[in-house]
Amino acid sequence: MNLDFRSEARRTRRMSSTAHDGRTGVMSYTFKLGRVMVALFILAIWISASASGMLPGPVEVITYVMSMDPKEVCPQVLRTLYNSVTGFSLSFLISMVLGLLSHKYSFVRGFSEALSEIFNSTSALVWSLVLVATLGVLSPLPPILVVAAVTLPHVLTATISALSSADPSLLEAVRSIGGKPSDEFFEVVLPSSVPLLASASRVGLGTALRISVVAEAFGSSGGVGYMIIRSYNLADASGVLAWSTILVLLVLGLDQLILKPMERRARRWLE
Template sequence: MPGVEESIIFLAEEGPGKVLRNTLLTLARSLAGFTLGTAAALALGLLYTLGPLARETLRAVNTVLQSVSVLVWVVVLVMLFGVLSPLPPVLVAALVALPIMLSSLLSGLESANPRLLELAAVLGAGRWSLYKDFLLPSLLPSLVGAGRAALGAALRISVVAEAFGSSGGIGYMIASYYSLAEPRGVFAWGLLLVTLMVALDKLVLERLEEWARRWAALPRQQ
């Protein structure tokens, strides 16, 4: 097994252009999938407020999404769009992020503060205004926390889709060196993925979650 130092040397030999290009490609696909999954979760959250039938339907849909293996999504999407299509990594990331965000959103909507609903009714807020101006801001800390987990999962899973079929990215590089029986390449690009995930979590997501918690605590302090 190659060591950390040997893996870093291998990456240096790959060249900064190649490393940066594939890293940014994986990151862009993961962010696109996460954004798509989050947008879908927010749209479904609005449907959740329509009534009991909508709530039961969304609970069932969320259960199905959580039950389907990621491997199934990857294989099906690669079969549908082709090996070299850029869509499978993005869509797989979206399908992984969606149930994480949706679970947090539905849980928050179910336990919404009744006083908040009463205030919205007194102010004459419609369904869209209630959802956008009252419910979502109150759920911001939990949604940011779920987003932290969802983005990390999206990044991990998009790499799997890249390994199955893609024209670039960290997963593609890992699969390529595996097929060439080059363990240094596998470990080097794997180390790069771990470094990217840790840096993204510590430098961006953790600080964003701390900001959301402080923002939610401001009214209580006043």
């Protein structure tokens, strides 16, 4: 009787596992199909626009990209990456300092939230024009500072929320065994906030790349954004789309190859 019961239980678990694997396989297939459909939809719009003479076609732009000198492309891409990563690192550092202080002092939390609201209400264009007028077109600082200013409210808000999301029962457990406030922070608050901080970093760094291009277009002597606006001023439509394509591939590559795996690893680390 017991043997029959255990056999039936094992058979039920196998059937459940098979059904779950089947559902997961179908969901994975439909998910990938949805991503492919988006790419095909964008490509169809591009081909339609090029057929009417509004834009150069995909083949023409790809040919243009293939003909570009790597010695010209690589320095511009690296400069944009430098501006983006440096500006984002600055905003992340400021966010961490204000987030840590906000966790302890309500005054700093009020200050941080007000600062975030003001910076969030100011567009990248305004920051670009003000900083270029202040520091000059030839200064390397405007793109970096624009990225820092635009990403700061998002990263700061996420940091404060992450540091406030610790499980109260875990905090109480630390206190019950005589733990200090520093023990609460380093043993509970900071580890539990890692996944949220990783997600915020992924979104923030992707935003930084896009914002850096805007800042370079208005106040820089190099970078992908500078090359886009330079091609536009020369009425080189293929050049504009070629550099735009390079930017899209750069953002997608950074997100899929570096940022997304880092976010996934941070979530597994907490588990």
